[in-house]
Amino acid sequence: MGTLTLNITMSLDGFVAGPDQTLAQPLGAGGERLHEWIYGLATWRERHGESGGETNADDAVLAESLAATGAVIMGRRMFSGGAGVWDNDANAGGWWGDEPPFGVPVFILTHHPREPVVFADGTTFNFVTDGIEAALEEARAAAEEKNVSIAGGASVAQQYLRAGLVDELDIHLAPVLLGGGVRLFDDLGDALPALEVMRVIESRAVTHIRYRVLR
């Protein structure tokens, strides 16, 4: 069985989205700066049907992560980018559009049942209404021997951390200060995991740090 990995980009001041999240600005003010490291990478571009792009240390990290990941778990807001898109059946892929880049089954935590949505590249959007453990069980079955990746947002990450289910954190630490927004590690209460550094990969754009959760 693969690991359950929280795989997320965080600002140096601890945010995974900026302040003032809206439908037009689902990552909050300045939040898109967190992800600037990824858009120009060859692997990212390939996933979006484009050629070219950077083949650097960041690209290797992304390619490795995608190859190791057999299923993805995300929250409803990360899927839909806001209630307005969610309610629009014409936009089956939510915020991710007609060609979502996952290539594996995605399990979306929601309170509203909905039929799965299947895309040509292997991405499927599956809507799970009976909680994080059920979603994990479905994701593990879909991933077979590969890892299950928690893509966000913070609330979903915190639910899995509080439940003690996360094996590893792949934190992509962006050299960005947002000054406000959604904190990754809020609301953990007494469920603060003990961590061990597994590896660090340096680049100019972002610092990739993998932590093991100690049990």
Next chain:
Amino acid sequence: MGTLTLNITMSLDGFVAGPDQTLAQPLGAGGERLHEWIYGLATWRERHGESGGETNADDAVLAESLAATGAVIMGRRMFSGGAGVWDNDANAGGWWGDEPPFGVPVFILTHHPREPVVFADGTTFNFVTDGIEAALEEARAAAEEKNVSIAGGASVAQQYLRAGLVDELDIHLAPVLLGGGVRLFDDLGDALPALEVMRVIESRAVTHIRYRVLR
């Protein structure tokens, strides 16, 4: 002229001290875990008159930093560990005791004038009552060509960041979640600096990331 470097250990969730700071617990609950990476190092032990210790990547970072630093700036609380110690003239070195480990002039921001305190190893404690720019000017003069290091706490760091005076951040990112306490990057308002990664040094104990402040 050397750089003005914020040199500080921060938890992965952004804290430089834990919650519930008291005189008996000046780093707050769990705050001592931030600094575990340093106590066993050969360079740290040597500064405290002890032999032996680790000579690993962390030790090299510490030795390099000490060699490059010509003066240190810190806040009153970091100096004294609390008002009770500060008021006790018998304890001239504040929380740092009779043998503080700096070896260079230290400039302490305070509202209360006090005569300098001189130690045999080259550490001097100098009390600056006319603000951060005056303290920096004095520290730069004392440091000559070397760097001036802001050692903390968070409030002093934030004052220098807001004033746009910081050149580099040496963040020692501890694989620790504190869940509460004193955040390094709070209260920066609209003075959020743009950062660039200069270098990353990996170890099992802590991740050393140096950022340049872009102007």
